[in-house]
Structures are given as structure tokens and as C-alpha cells.
Amino acid sequence: MTLKCFLLLLLSWVGNLRAQEDKRVVFSLGRFQNVSVPVNVTVQAVVSRIPLDVSFIMLQFHTQHHNVTLSYTQLPGYGSSITSVDAGLLSTLLPAQTSLSWFLNTSDVNNVTGLAVILPYTNTDPVPGACNQEFPLDIDPNIYLQYNLFETTITFAPANIGYARGQSPPACDVDTGSGTRWRLVYEVYQYFLPEESVKATKLMINDIKLLNSMTLKQLSKYLQRQVMTLSSHERTQLSFNSLQGQGVIFSVVVKDPAFNTSAAYVPAHTYACSFNSTLDGCAMLGKVSTKVFFTVMGAAGLFVCFLGHRFFKCELFGMGFGFMAFVFFVLITRWTALEYDLRLALTAMMGVVGGVGLLMSWWRFGSVIACVLVVGLILGFLVSSIVFFTPFGDLSIFHNDVVFWVVFVCIMVIIPPFFIRWPREGNIITCGVVGGYTLVLAVNAYTYTSLSYITLDVLKRFLNHDFSRAFISVPLQDIDFIMITIWVVLGVSGIAMQLYRERSRPFFPPSPYVMWKQERERRKTNVLDPSHHKPSITTRILARVQQLTRRTEPAGESTPLLL
Numbered sequence: 001m002t003l004k005c006f007l008l009l010l011l012s013w014v015g016n017l018r019a020q021e022d023k024r025v026v027f028s029l030g031r032f033q034n035v036s037v038p039v040n041v042t043v044q045a046v047v048s049r050i051p052l053d054v055s056f057i058m059l060q061f062h063t064q065h066h067n068v069t070l071s072y073t074q075l076p077g078y079g080s081s082i083t084s085v086d087a088g089l090l091s092t093l094l095p096a097q098t099s100l101s102w103f104l105n106t107s108d109v110n111n112v113t114g115l116a117v118i119l120p121y122t123n124t125d126p127v128p129g130a131c132n133q134e135f136p137l138d139i140d141p142n143i144y145l146q147y148n149l150f151e152t153t154i155t156f157a158p159a160n161i162g163y164a165r166g167q168s169p170p171a172c173d174v175d176t177g178s179g180t181r182w183r184l185v186y187e188v189y190q191y192f193l194p195e196e197s198v199k200a201t202k203l204m205i206n207d208i209k210l211l212n213s214m215t216l217k218q219l220s221k222y223l224q225r226q227v228m229t230l231s232s233h234e235r236t237q238l239s240f241n242s243l244q245g246q247g248v249i250f251s252v253v254v255k256d257p258a259f260n261t262s263a264a265y266v267p268a269h270t271y272a273c274s275f276n277s278t279l280d281g282c283a284m285l286g287k288v289s290t291k292v293f294f295t296v297m298g299a300a301g302l303f304v305c306f307l308g309h310r311f312f313k314c315e316l317f318g319m320g321f322g323f324m325a326f327v328f329f330v331l332i333t334r335w336t337a338l339e340y341d342l343r344l345a346l347t348a349m350m351g352v353v354g355g356v357g358l359l360m361s362w363w364r365f366g367s368v369i370a371c372v373l374v375v376g377l378i379l380g381f382l383v384s385s386i387v388f389f390t391p392f393g394d395l396s397i398f399h400n401d402v403v404f405w406v407v408f409v410c411i412m413v414i415i416p417p418f419f420i421r422w423p424r425e426g427n428i429i430t431c432g433v434v435g436g437y438t439l440v441l442a443v444n445a446y447t448y449t450s451l452s453y454i455t456l457d458v459l460k461r462f463l464n465h466d467f468s469r470a471f472i473s474v475p476l477q478d479i480d481f482i483m484i485t486i487w488v489v490l491g492v493s494g495i496a497m498q499l500y501r502e503r504s505r506p507f508f509p510p511s512p513y514v515m516w517k518q519e520r521e522r523r524k525t526n527v528l529d530p531s532h533h534k535p536s537i538t539t540r541i542l543a544r545v546q547q548l549t550r551r552t553e554p555a556g557e558s559t560p561l562l563l
Helices: 002-022 203-212 216-222 289-307 310-337 340-365 368-388 401-414 416-423 423-444 451-461 466-467 478-501 511-525 537-549
Strands: 022-027 035-037 043-047 053-062 068-071 080-085 086-092 100-105 112-122 144-147 149-156 187-194 227-230 235-241 248-256 261-264 268-270
Touching: 002 144, 002 268, 022 035, 022 112, 035 043, 035 100, 043 068, 043 112, 043 227, 043 310, 053 068, 053 100, 053 478, 068 086, 068 203, 080 086, 100 416, 144 248, 149 248, 149 511, 187 451, 203 268, 216 537, 227 235, 235 466, 268 478, 289 340, 310 340, 310 368, 310 423, 310 451, 340 368, 368 423, 368 451, 401 451, 401 466, 423 451, 423 478, 451 478
Parallel strands: 022 043
Antiparallel strands: 035 112, 043 100, 053 086, 053 112, 068 080, 068 100, 144 149, 149 235, 187 227, 187 248, 248 261, 248 268
16 A cells, blocks of 8 residues: 555656646757647746857747747746737846746637747847837837738837946947947838738748848848838837738847847737637638629629720719729718728718719710710729839838828829820720729639739728828739739730720710700701601600590491391
């Protein structure tokens, strides 16, 4: 019995020892490790054999969408811990210190697995976030990220120049000379993850691993876009276009020109959507109402692309629908707080009113030029949106609303005057270009494509005043090049087909109302026309009513029988 108790105690001690080992993770400098943080368990991250020329060390931990708490102490507290999906802590080292430890835990309901790495820096490297005066940590190397429907904003704390172990950190705001932190320069990078990365944790983790392991020169080549370079006198806050469902990694590198050294802040990533929301989460992108609306628009756009000029009345209705729907959606979104589905339904109703209005204006007045000018404005709007979709739209001068709208309108109104000289050709070109683009919008309702932001960026600028400060460029990936090819093929084939079919036809069909008036005048003046002697429509209707209501007399014998 005593032996059995001893064995149970021994097994329990071994189990506790193994559990303690499971809660302790040993790191090597610069080596990436997959770390699992169990629920309600604190994991200790330990690094040893730190070289004496290393002055400070940074711990990073990245997950796709689960929060993890990193802390200097076993019990997290305000000013000694941070909770995020991209979290980092920076520790300065004492003169003889060769080992260091941090603590990790999670409040999530499930175990969280992420990528962790410990990066060393020397006394000549700048210290990211060492002049922090805004966030809880004394030294905060993190990039704080916030997003809404319109923009994504990143903020980070200023850095300080490096210093050796045991020395006091240089003062941050006492002097602005060349021997202080004011000589530091910040480079902000933006890296776009591959499409559908919102569904794949491994893609995001691998890209963050790659970014962290690169030198500054490699980073500049690999990242798709260096947004800008900031001096220490500029505000460390930037805004970007929110791309729902598109993974984006933001990275900030601080450089010290005096020693030609650099250090990176903790990279932060976002999909501009929530993984926890059951209503508007990342898994719910693309509402049913949006899919129905843009699917119908895509089908109508394909019809207009190839047969719009031939069926001129249908084209006018479609163009009027799009014009009025866009304007009304902007107004109802800016001035009301209605639910999205209700706003979309009202937008569709007003689009129908706009389509009927443009069609009836041509039917009643017969002014083809006036209607074609409206069509030209729609093409001008799309052309101007394409211009600002390019890197041209990211020039700092266009962050001013007045400059942006003046240039945008000037580009837009350049197109309609050409429609006065070549109305048929301009109308057919609009059918091909605009009709093809509606298919792009229809595809975007089912899968992400950056081309939808050609017009969506302008819509955001209408709806949100603060959007003017955002950097708006978006990546072009495989799906985008496919959609560009389809758009070009549809546009060119639609334009060529309509020009060929309409080459021998009248430029535009005549107005039915104008034709009716001309026919009526002709009948009044031409007494030889049999229709001239035809009773008026009122007389004919009354006669028909009397005929239907008059009692029919029985037919009798009217002639004698022949014997």
C-alpha cells in the first residue's frame, strides 16, 4: 500500500514537472517559433545567452485574430502589459544581464497559437517607442491600429536614439540638436497580403515572419509600397483606405542617419472587418441584398455593353438609374441613419425614378443631345475616378478637399463636349466602358476585387470628410488582372459590335412624342389623307361604348320568299 502511494506521488510530481515545462518556452535570438498559449495558463517566454553587445531586446507575438496578452510580470497590469493580435514588448538590459523572461496569456475561450520571435538590438540602433508619452507602456514599440468603414488609422510612439547598457536614456524633448532623437527618420511601409488571406492564417503568419527577418534594404524591395518618410517633427499618425476583407500589414522602420542603423516597430495587420461579429464580420462580407442589387446591375450592364445604342430607351433608363441611385445613396447615407438594406432598397426605387425620368425627358422633348450629355457625364465620372485610382490620386496635394474636387470635376466635364461633335460614337463608347464596369461590380459582390475601389473611393470621399487624409492606393492582384482583361475585352468587343451594326442606321431613334405631333399636324393639313376624315379618338371611344351597350334588335324577314 505504501509502495502504491509512493508511485502515485512520483507520477504526480512528474506530471507537475512536465506541466511546468509546458508553461515555459525557451527562445533563441532571431529565431521564429510557433507558441501555443492555453486557456487560463500563463506561459513564460525565456531567452538566455544574450551577447553583451546587445543593449535591448524586443519580443513579438502575432496571431490572425485572437488577442494575446504580453506582460513583464506574471500578473498583467496597467503599464506593464499589452493585449493585441500583434503585440510586442521591449526590454532594456542591465550591464551583466544574459537572460530575460516575459509572460504570455490569453482570455480567449480556446487555446491560441501564434508566431513569436525575439529580436536583439545594439546600442547604436534606435529604440522604437522609447519616447512614448501617449500609451501605457514606458517603452512602446507597437503600432496601434483602428479602422472603420472608410479609413484605417495607425499610430506609433516616437523613438529615441540608442544607448549602452547601464546608461540613462537620452532626454526626449529637452534639446532638438543633431545629438538627440530629433535626427531620427521614420519610413512607413504597407504590404498587401494575397487575396483570400482572410481565410488562411498561415499566409499572414508567413508574411509577418518574412517581414521581420528582412533587412531594411530587402524590406524596401519586398514591400509593395513605401507610403512615406516622416521626420521626427511630424505627427506619427497616418490614415489609409479601409479595404474590407483584404489583408494589409503595416510596418514602420526608424532610421538613425548618424550611425546608418535602423530598427523596426512591431508589424500590425488588419482585414478591416471583425472576426467575432455575426452581422458584419469577415465571414459575412457580401450581403444578400448587395449581391442581388449588383447581380441585376451586372446583367443590365452586359445588355447595355452590346445592345445599348440599338435599344436606346433601355440604355437611357439604365444610365438614369445609375446616376440617380448614386446621388440618392450619397444623400440618404449622409443625412440619415437608416439600416443598410433599407437604404439599398430606397436607392433602387429612386434609381427607377431617375431612369424613368431620363427616358421620359427624351420621349417628351426629343432632345438627344441633352440626354447624351448626361451619359457623357457618367463616362466622365468613371474616367476621373480611374485617374484618381492610380498613384496620381495619392499625391499629398489631393488630401485637400478643395483641390481634389476641383481637379476631379474638371476631368469629368472634359468628356461631355466630345459628345456634341460625335454623339453616336460617344454614346456607344459609354455603353461599352460603363457596361463592362458594372460586371466588375457584380463580381465584387461575390469575391474581392480591388477594381471596385475605382468608384468606392470617390463614394467614401463623398460620405466621410476625414477620408481626404487617407492614402487610397490598393493592390492589384491576380483576380484584378483577370477582371481588367475581361473589362477590356467586353468594352472593346461591345464598342466594335455596336459601331458595326449601327453604321447604316440613323444616329438616334426619333422621339415617339415628336413623331406623334408631326403625324397629327400632317393629318390636319392633308385633306387627301384618309386619316384626315377619321373621327377623333373621343368620338370613336363613345361610339364603341354605345355599340357595346345598345340592345341588338332581332333580325326579321325583309324580303319576300321566292316561290
